[in-house]
Amino acid sequence: MIEVQEASLQSMLEKAINEAKQNHTARIMSMTKQINKADPIAFIGAGENLSMDRGFWGSTSEGFYIAGVGCAHEITAGSNRMDEAEKSWQKLRDEAIIHNPYKKPGTGLVTMGGMSFDPLSQRTSLWNNFPPLSLTVPEIVLTRSAENCYLTINVKVNGIDKASEITQRLNKLERSLLTHSSALPDDVTIEKKQEVDPESWKQTVRHATEFIKANKADKIVLARKLLVKLSDKSAVSTILYNLIEQQPNSYVFAFERNGDCFLGASPERLIKQEQEEVLSTCLAGTAPRGQTKEEDEQIAQSLLHDEKNRSEHEFVVKMIRQSMVHYCRAVNIPDNPVIYPLKNLQHLYTPVKAVLKEKHSIFDIIDKLHPTPALGGVPTEESLAFIREHEQLDRGWYGAPVGWMDSNLHGEFAVAIRSGLIQEKQASLFAGCGIVRDSDPDEEYKETGIKFMPMLSVLGG
Incomplete structure (x- = not known):
């Protein structure tokens, strides 16, 4: 990492071009400046017609947002994806x-x-635009916290580029993104919802319970898909605005690839890094919210004392503890969960804090934690094998880690639940639930129906 103390955009570009010329290879230049407060949703909206992919991350409870437009560099990886991605990111930073x-x-x-x-499951055409792993460095990034706002320009140059021409283009793009109207496109409406073979899904639940009763697994998480036809092409900026408004205490995310956009509002952090300190979250066990304060509290107390949900939660706590000790020291976990309330649902919640050991990174933690028992099952290999053979959908990025990292050793990844893939006028929504020995197929089907609600509500349902 070559740190530059004083610089203008053009002088930075000239330095990068000279480096590229001397080393006969492309160079990434990154320049951050502090700006007046800007709206990250308007920033994403401004990128709507630029034919450039966009990325968005929002931690709504902290008032922290990252909005990215364009792609200066993309990291992709295959079968050994965590190791490949870590090496590529380290080389890029260096x-x-x-x-x-x-x-x-x-x-x-x-x-x-x-x-x-x-990465071992069979891929379908639904996820053609989303590789097994894809991390992009946006060309322009707006970062907003509760206190400050920053703009970062990232650009890849080679030895024959002209600094003045790139400066002119980037300045024009910056003005376009920061002066865009904050008015949002109209909401779309849902014209049709299509359940995908519900009876077959319930039969898979029955099969899973038999598998568990035969002591071949303790828990298997099964997901299903809901197809939604929209009245018009949906605006990503409008959906994100609605998710932020309707889903407090969630991670709101969107990742666009060639016009397809995977987005959602997940309550479940996988891992957060602040230098050497890391924080993970055990979030498993689900119940609806009550219509009154009294009913809400009654449901919460029932959830805290429900044997099935507490057992499901303990699976996750135990797995995360075992995973963290491999790469961390000073692992701290409370003895009992508390309630984590969302708009439509409430969950059992236990935070896990630790300190990274030397020579380990956020990639090691992601690799060890994913999939958690809340998304895969217990034991991991047996549950994943069952899912690969019996689950009748391609999860793609659903249920997987999504998030961001920076060159200062900060980053955060959430588990991509409460999510959907938007393609023109169609949305594929995903929801899952944990199947254990005594699971009832009809009740599990109802639970997944509740979990579709956050996405349905922002799509006009």
Whole structure:
């Protein structure tokens, strides 16, 4: 990482071009500046007609947002994806020319994206635009916290580029993105909802319970898909605005690839990094919200004392503890869960704090934690094998880690639940639930129906 203390955009570009010329290879230049408060949703909306992919991350409870437009560089990886991605990211950081006097989370060189739930599962055409792992460095990044706002420009240059021409193009793009109207396109409406073979899904639940009763697994998470036809092509900016308004205490995300957009509002953090400190979340066990304060509290107390949900939650706590000790020290876990309330649902919640050991990274933690028992099952290999053979959908990026990292050793990844893939006038929504020995197929089907609600509500349902 080549740190530059004082610089203008053009001088930074000239330095990067000279480096590229001397080393006969492309160079990434990253420059961050502090700006007046800007609206990240308007920023994403401004990219709607630029034919450039966009990325978005919002931690609504913290008032923290990252909005990215364009792609200066993409990291992709195959079968050994965590190891490949870590090496590619480290090489990119080491060779980048960076001007970032702030070192705040989400500034400097930032990469955003995600990966598929299971790289070994059979892929379908639904997810053609989403590789098994894809992390992009956006060309322009807006980072907004509760206190400050920053703009980062990232650009890849080679030895024959002209700094003045690139500067002119980037300045024009910056003005276009920051002066866009904050008015949102109209909401779409849902014209048709199509359940995908519900009786077959319930039969798979029965098969899973038999598998568990035969002591071949303790828990298997099964997902299903809901197809939604929309009245018009939906605007990503409008959906994101609605998700932020309707889903407090969630991670709102969107990742666009060639016009297809995977987005959602997940309550479940997988891992957060702040230098050497890491924080994970056990979130398993689900119940609806009540219509009154009294009913809500009654449901919460029932959830806290429900044997099935507490057992499901303990699976996750135990697995995360075992995973974290491999790469961390000072692992701290409370003895009992608390209630984590959302608009439509409430969950059992236990935070896990730890300190990364030397020579380990956020990639190691992601690799060890994913899939958690809340998304795969217990034991992991047996449950994944059952899912590959019997689950009748391609999960793609659903249920997988999505998030961001920066060159200052900050980053955060969530589990991509409460989500959907938007393609023109169609949306594929996904929801899952944990199947255990005494699971009832009809009740599990109802639970997945509740979990579709966050996405249906922002699509006009």
